[in-house]
Amino acid sequence: MFVSVSCFIGTTALLFLYLTGANKGNIPWDTAYHCIAALFYLSTSFLEALATISMEDSVTYEQYLENISAAMFSYIATLLYVVHAVFSVVRWKWPLLDDS
Numbered sequence: 147m148f149v150s151v152s153c154f155i156g157t158t159a160l161l162f163l164y165l166t167g168a169n170k171g172n173i174p175w176d177t178a179y180h181c182i183a184a185l186f187y188l189s190t191s192f193l194e195a196l197a198t199i200s201m202e203d204s205v206t207y208e209q210y211l212e213n214i215s216a217a218m219f220s221y222i223a224t225l226l227y228v229v230h231a232v233f234s235v236v237r238w239k240w241p242l243l244d245d246s
Contacts, residue, residue, distance in 0.1 A: 149186045156183065174238040180231035187227055191220040 156179050163175055198213040205213075 149183075149190045152186065153183050174234065177231065177234040177238050180227055180234050184224060184227035184231050187220060187224040191217060191224050194220050 160175060160179055194213065194217040198210070198217050201213065202210060
């Protein structure tokens with residue numbers, strides 16, 4: 147829950163930076179944000195997978211499947227944040243590739 151709320155707040159702050167034009171400086175706000183968000187989601191993915199493995203014998207089958215689904219979606223979110231962070235780094239390091 148902490149990661150989701152933190153990323154929501156970070157995304158909202160990043161949106162306001164873009165709306166006000168404050169992102170035109172030398173600091174790559176989106177690159178830093180997506181790297182931190184990917185790290186947060188990766189740590190959450192590991193913890194969710196560990197919790198799912200450790201609770202295998204003590205819960206019902208439906209709860210176990212729910213935790214497996216949560217772990218998989220967490221890994222998918224991590225992958226998407228990593229891909230976006232890589233594209234942000236490419237755009238930041240090579241501005242000639244940026245069409246805008």
